[in-house]
Amino acid sequence: MKRISLVIISILVLLLAGCTKEAQAEVDGEAKNLEDLQTMVAGAKEELEELDGKIGDKKSDLSEIETEFQNRESEFSKLSKLAENKETAESELSEAESTLEKLNADIETAESELSKLEGDILKAIDEPIKLNPGFYYFGIDLDEGRYKLEAQEGNTGNVFVRGESGSIINEIFGTSNDGHSISEFTFYGSEGLEIEATIPVLLYPVE
Incomplete structure (x- = not known):
C-alpha cells in the first residue's frame, strides 16, 4: 500500500513538473512576444520621430519656397510693370516720331508755299x-x-x-x-x- 502511494505521489510530481514546464514555456513565450512588441513599438516611435523630423524639414523647405515665390512674384510684378511701361513708352515714341515726321512734312510744304508766295510777291513788285x-x-x-x-x-x-x-x-x-x-x-x-x-x-x- 505504501508502495502504491509512492507511485501515485511520483506520478503527481511528474505531472506537476510537466505542467510547470509547460506554463513556464508559455510565460517565456509571452514574455518574448512582449519584448518583440516593445522592440517594434520603440522602432515605430523612432521611425515616427524620424518622419516628424522630415515633415518639419519639408515644412521649413515649403516655407522658404513660399517666401521665395512671394519675392519672385513681387519681382515679376515689377518686371511686368516695367515691360508695360516699356511698351507704352515705345508706343508713345513711335507716335511722337510719326507726329514729328508729319510736322516736318507740313513745315516743308509751308516753306515751299512761303517760298512760292515770296517769289510771287517779288515778281509782283518787279512787275510794273x-x-x-x-x-x-x-x-x-x-x-x-x-x-x-x-x-x-x-x-x-x-x-x-x-x-x-x-x-x-x-x-x-x-x-x-x-x-x-x-x-x-x-x-x-x-x-x-x-x-x-x-x-x-x-x-x-x-x-
Missing part, C-alpha cells in the same frame, strides 16, 4: 502797273505808296500828277530828239493824288 492814257487816283485806283513812273516803250508825251496844292509832276516822258523829255520820275503817291497820262505809262512800286 500798266496804265493806259487817262485819269487815275491814289486811294481809289492805286494803292498809296512810293512809285517810279516811266513811259511805256515807244511812247512820248505829257504826264501830270496833281494834288490839292497843285502839280507835283508836269513832265514829258519818253524819248524825244529835242532833249526835253525824261525817262523816269520817282514820287510818293499819297491818297487823293491824281495822275493824268496822255500816253501809256508804267508805275513800279518802290520799297
Whole structure:
C-alpha cells in the first residue's frame, strides 16, 4: 500500500513538473512576444520621430519656397510693370516720331508755299502797273505808296500828277530828239493824288 502511494505521489510530481514546464514555456513565450512588441513599438516611435523630423524639414523647405515665390512674384510684378511701361513708352515714341515726321512734312510744304508766295510777291513788285492814257487816283485806283513812273516803250508825251496844292509832276516822258523829255520820275503817291497820262505809262512800286 505504501508502495502504491509512492507511485501515485511520483506520478503527481511528474505531472506537476510537466505542467510547470509547460506554463513556464508559455510565460517565456509571452514574455518574448512582449519584448518583440516593445522592440517594434520603440522602432515605430523612432521611425515616427524620424518622419516628424522630415515633415518639419519639408515644412521649413515649403516655407522658404513660399517666401521665395512671394519675392519672385513681387519681382515679376515689377518686371511686368516695367515691360508695360516699356511698351507704352515705345508706343508713345513711335507716335511722337510719326507726329514729328508729319510736322516736318507740313513745315516743308509751308516753306515751299512761303517760298512760292515770296517769289510771287517779288515778281509782283518787279512787275510794273500798266496804265493806259487817262485819269487815275491814289486811294481809289492805286494803292498809296512810293512809285517810279516811266513811259511805256515807244511812247512820248505829257504826264501830270496833281494834288490839292497843285502839280507835283508836269513832265514829258519818253524819248524825244529835242532833249526835253525824261525817262523816269520817282514820287510818293499819297491818297487823293491824281495822275493824268496822255500816253501809256508804267508805275513800279518802290520799297
